Amino acid sequence: MILVGPMGVGKSTVGELLAARLGAAFRDTDKDIVDTSGKPISEIFIDEGEPHFRALEREAVRRALAEHPGVLALGGGAILAEETRELLRCLPVVFLEMGLTEAVKRVGLDAPRPLLAVNPRQQWRKLMDERRPLYAGVARAVVSTEHRTPDEVVDEILEVLELKQS
Numbered sequence: 001m002i003l004v005g006p007m008g009v010g011k012s013t014v015g016e017l018l019a020a021r022l023g024a025a026f027r028d029t030d031k032d033i034v035d036t037s038g039k040p041i042s043e044i045f046i047d048e049g050e051p052h053f054r055a056l057e058r059e060a061v062r063r064a065l066a067e068h069p070g071v072l073a074l075g076g077g078a079i080l081a082e083e084t085r086e087l088l089r090c091l092p093v094v095f096l097e098m099g100l101t102e103a104v105k106r107v108g109l110d111a112p113r114p115l116l117a118v119n120p121r122q123q124w125r126k127l128m129d130e131r132r133p134l135y136a137g138v139a140r141a142v143v144s145t146e147h148r149t150p151d152e153v154v155d156e157i158l159e160v161l162e163l164k165q166s
Protein backbone atom coordinates (compact mmCIF):
# COMPACT_ATOMS: atom_id res chain seq x y z
CA MET A 1 0.00 0.00 0.00
CA ILE A 2 1.33 3.44 -0.95
CA LEU A 3 0.54 6.77 0.72
CA VAL A 4 0.68 10.02 -1.24
CA GLY A 5 -0.39 13.56 -0.39
CA PRO A 6 1.02 16.94 0.57
CA MET A 7 3.72 17.78 3.10
CA GLY A 8 2.61 17.39 6.68
CA VAL A 9 -0.56 15.44 5.92
CA GLY A 10 0.72 12.49 7.94
CA LYS A 11 2.06 10.00 5.37
CA SER A 12 5.06 9.06 7.53
CA THR A 13 3.12 8.99 10.82
CA VAL A 14 0.10 7.12 9.45
CA GLY A 15 2.24 4.85 7.28
CA GLU A 16 4.11 3.53 10.27
CA LEU A 17 0.88 2.84 12.20
CA LEU A 18 -0.79 1.28 9.18
CA ALA A 19 2.16 -1.07 8.67
CA ALA A 20 2.09 -2.08 12.34
CA ARG A 21 -1.64 -2.74 12.10
CA LEU A 22 -1.18 -4.92 9.00
CA GLY A 23 1.90 -6.66 10.40
CA ALA A 24 3.80 -5.34 7.38
CA ALA A 25 7.08 -3.48 7.05
CA PHE A 26 7.14 0.30 6.60
CA ARG A 27 9.36 2.31 4.31
CA ASP A 28 9.56 6.03 3.58
CA THR A 29 11.31 7.31 0.45
CA ASP A 30 12.37 10.54 2.18
CA LYS A 31 14.19 8.46 4.77
CA ASP A 32 15.79 6.33 2.05
CA ILE A 33 17.11 9.51 0.39
CA VAL A 34 18.51 10.84 3.68
CA ASP A 35 20.16 7.49 4.45
CA THR A 36 21.69 7.21 0.98
CA SER A 37 22.93 10.77 0.70
CA GLY A 38 23.95 11.12 4.35
CA LYS A 39 22.30 14.51 4.88
CA PRO A 40 18.88 15.97 5.62
CA ILE A 41 16.53 16.85 2.76
CA SER A 42 16.72 20.56 3.56
CA GLU A 43 20.49 20.40 3.01
CA ILE A 44 20.15 18.55 -0.28
CA PHE A 45 17.84 21.36 -1.48
CA ILE A 46 20.38 24.00 -0.41
CA ASP A 47 23.56 22.28 -1.60
CA GLU A 48 22.42 20.57 -4.80
CA GLY A 49 19.04 22.16 -5.61
CA GLU A 50 15.54 20.78 -6.13
CA PRO A 51 16.14 19.13 -9.56
CA HIS A 52 18.88 16.99 -8.02
CA PHE A 53 16.60 16.08 -5.11
CA ARG A 54 13.86 15.08 -7.59
CA ALA A 55 16.29 12.81 -9.44
CA LEU A 56 17.27 11.11 -6.17
CA GLU A 57 13.57 10.84 -5.33
CA ARG A 58 12.64 9.19 -8.65
CA GLU A 59 15.34 6.61 -8.08
CA ALA A 60 14.34 6.06 -4.43
CA VAL A 61 10.69 5.52 -5.42
CA ARG A 62 11.58 3.18 -8.27
CA ARG A 63 13.75 1.11 -5.99
CA ALA A 64 11.28 1.03 -3.09
CA LEU A 65 8.40 -0.02 -5.35
CA ALA A 66 10.53 -2.83 -6.75
CA GLU A 67 11.89 -4.06 -3.42
CA HIS A 68 9.24 -3.35 -0.83
CA PRO A 69 5.95 -5.21 -0.55
CA GLY A 70 4.73 -3.46 2.64
CA VAL A 71 3.48 0.06 3.34
CA LEU A 72 5.33 2.85 1.54
CA ALA A 73 5.11 6.61 2.21
CA LEU A 74 6.25 8.86 -0.64
CA GLY A 75 7.50 12.44 -0.32
CA GLY A 76 4.83 15.02 -1.15
CA GLY A 77 6.35 15.95 -4.51
CA ALA A 78 7.14 12.44 -5.77
CA ILE A 79 4.04 12.38 -7.99
CA LEU A 80 5.41 15.34 -10.00
CA ALA A 81 7.45 12.80 -11.97
CA GLU A 82 5.51 11.21 -14.80
CA GLU A 83 7.70 8.13 -14.52
CA THR A 84 6.59 7.73 -10.89
CA ARG A 85 2.91 8.26 -11.72
CA GLU A 86 3.23 5.55 -14.34
CA LEU A 87 4.79 3.13 -11.83
CA LEU A 88 1.91 3.80 -9.41
CA ARG A 89 -0.77 2.81 -11.92
CA CYS A 90 -2.72 -0.23 -10.75
CA LEU A 91 -1.18 -0.14 -7.24
CA PRO A 92 -3.21 0.46 -4.04
CA VAL A 93 -2.44 4.17 -3.64
CA VAL A 94 -4.18 6.28 -0.98
CA PHE A 95 -4.27 10.10 -1.19
CA LEU A 96 -4.25 11.63 2.29
CA GLU A 97 -5.60 15.17 2.31
CA MET A 98 -6.25 18.18 4.52
CA GLY A 99 -7.02 21.90 4.11
CA LEU A 100 -4.72 24.93 4.22
CA THR A 101 -5.19 25.91 7.88
CA GLU A 102 -4.45 22.41 9.10
CA ALA A 103 -1.45 22.17 6.76
CA VAL A 104 0.20 25.31 8.08
CA LYS A 105 -0.38 24.11 11.64
CA ARG A 106 1.12 20.66 11.06
CA VAL A 107 4.10 21.67 8.97
CA GLY A 108 5.00 24.27 11.58
CA LEU A 109 5.21 21.49 14.17
CA ASP A 110 7.60 19.34 12.25
CA ALA A 111 10.96 18.99 10.51
CA PRO A 112 11.70 21.88 8.12
CA ARG A 113 10.26 21.57 4.60
CA PRO A 114 12.28 23.79 2.27
CA LEU A 115 9.34 24.38 -0.09
CA LEU A 116 7.23 25.98 2.64
CA ALA A 117 10.01 27.91 4.35
CA VAL A 118 8.91 31.27 2.91
CA ASN A 119 5.27 32.42 2.80
CA PRO A 120 3.80 28.99 3.59
CA ARG A 121 0.14 29.84 2.87
CA GLN A 122 0.78 31.18 -0.60
CA GLN A 123 3.22 28.38 -1.39
CA TRP A 124 0.77 25.76 -0.19
CA ARG A 125 -2.01 27.09 -2.46
CA LYS A 126 0.32 27.14 -5.44
CA LEU A 127 1.62 23.63 -4.77
CA MET A 128 -1.84 22.17 -4.24
CA ASP A 129 -3.29 23.79 -7.38
CA GLU A 130 -0.58 22.03 -9.32
CA ARG A 131 -0.57 18.75 -7.43
CA ARG A 132 -4.17 18.00 -6.43
CA PRO A 133 -5.04 16.54 -9.86
CA LEU A 134 -1.85 14.47 -9.83
CA TYR A 135 -2.58 13.00 -6.39
CA ALA A 136 -6.18 12.32 -7.38
CA GLY A 137 -5.05 10.78 -10.67
CA VAL A 138 -2.85 8.12 -9.05
CA ALA A 139 -5.09 7.36 -6.06
CA ARG A 140 -7.50 4.49 -5.63
CA ALA A 141 -8.97 6.19 -2.53
CA VAL A 142 -8.94 9.64 -0.92
CA VAL A 143 -8.94 9.92 2.88
CA SER A 144 -9.31 13.15 4.83
CA THR A 145 -6.99 13.45 7.82
CA GLU A 146 -8.74 16.45 9.40
CA HIS A 147 -10.38 15.98 12.79
CA ARG A 148 -8.95 12.47 12.92
CA THR A 149 -6.10 11.08 14.96
CA PRO A 150 -3.46 9.11 13.03
CA ASP A 151 -5.07 5.89 14.36
CA GLU A 152 -8.46 6.98 13.05
CA VAL A 153 -6.89 7.74 9.68
CA VAL A 154 -5.58 4.16 9.64
CA ASP A 155 -9.11 2.87 10.40
CA GLU A 156 -10.50 4.89 7.52
CA ILE A 157 -7.82 3.66 5.08
CA LEU A 158 -8.54 0.04 5.98
CA GLU A 159 -12.25 0.75 5.63
CA VAL A 160 -12.06 2.35 2.18
CA LEU A 161 -9.70 -0.32 0.87
CA GLU A 162 -12.04 -2.92 2.38
CA LEU A 163 -9.22 -4.51 4.37
CA LYS A 164 -10.83 -4.07 7.76
CA GLN A 165 -11.53 -7.20 9.80
CA SER A 166 -15.01 -7.08 11.27
Ligand SMILES: Nc1ncnc2c1ncn2[C@@H]1O[C@H](COP(=O)(O)OP(=O)(O)O)[C@@H](O)[C@H]1O
Pocket residue numbers: 005006007008009010011012013014073106107109110145146148149150153
Ligand atom coordinates in the same frame (compact mmCIF):
# COMPACT_ATOMS: atom_id res chain seq x y z
N1 LIG B 1 -4.07 12.97 11.88
C1 LIG B 1 -3.22 13.87 12.40
N2 LIG B 1 -3.70 14.83 13.24
C2 LIG B 1 -2.86 15.77 13.74
N3 LIG B 1 -1.53 15.84 13.51
C3 LIG B 1 -0.99 14.91 12.70
C4 LIG B 1 -1.81 13.88 12.10
N4 LIG B 1 -1.00 13.11 11.33
C5 LIG B 1 0.25 13.63 11.45
N5 LIG B 1 0.25 14.70 12.27
C6 LIG B 1 1.42 15.55 12.63
O1 LIG B 1 1.73 16.33 11.47
C7 LIG B 1 3.15 16.45 11.31
C8 LIG B 1 3.54 15.94 9.93
O2 LIG B 1 3.36 14.52 9.86
P1 LIG B 1 4.21 13.59 8.88
O3 LIG B 1 3.79 12.19 9.15
O4 LIG B 1 5.65 13.92 8.94
O5 LIG B 1 3.64 14.06 7.46
P2 LIG B 1 4.19 13.79 5.99
O6 LIG B 1 5.05 12.57 6.02
O7 LIG B 1 2.95 13.61 5.17
O8 LIG B 1 4.93 15.03 5.61
C9 LIG B 1 3.77 15.67 12.47
O9 LIG B 1 4.08 16.60 13.50
C10 LIG B 1 2.66 14.71 12.91
O10 LIG B 1 2.75 14.38 14.27
Ligand SMILES: O=C(O)C1=C[C@@H](OP(=O)(O)O)[C@@H](O)[C@H](O)C1
Pocket residue numbers: 005006007008011012030041074075076077078112113114115
Ligand atom coordinates in the same frame (compact mmCIF):
# COMPACT_ATOMS: atom_id res chain seq x y z
O1 LIG C 1 6.14 18.16 -1.20
C1 LIG C 1 7.38 18.20 -1.47
O2 LIG C 1 7.80 18.61 -2.56
C2 LIG C 1 8.33 17.68 -0.45
C3 LIG C 1 7.84 16.93 0.59
C4 LIG C 1 8.71 16.41 1.67
O3 LIG C 1 8.20 15.16 2.15
P1 LIG C 1 6.86 15.03 3.05
O4 LIG C 1 5.69 15.08 2.10
O5 LIG C 1 6.98 13.71 3.74
O6 LIG C 1 6.87 16.18 3.99
C5 LIG C 1 10.13 16.21 1.17
O7 LIG C 1 10.18 15.15 0.23
C6 LIG C 1 10.64 17.48 0.53
O8 LIG C 1 10.73 18.46 1.54
C7 LIG C 1 9.78 17.96 -0.62
Ligand SMILES: [Mg+2]
Pocket residue numbers: 011012028030073074075
Ligand atom coordinates in the same frame (compact mmCIF):
# COMPACT_ATOMS: atom_id res chain seq x y z
MG1 LIG D 1 7.02 12.23 5.38
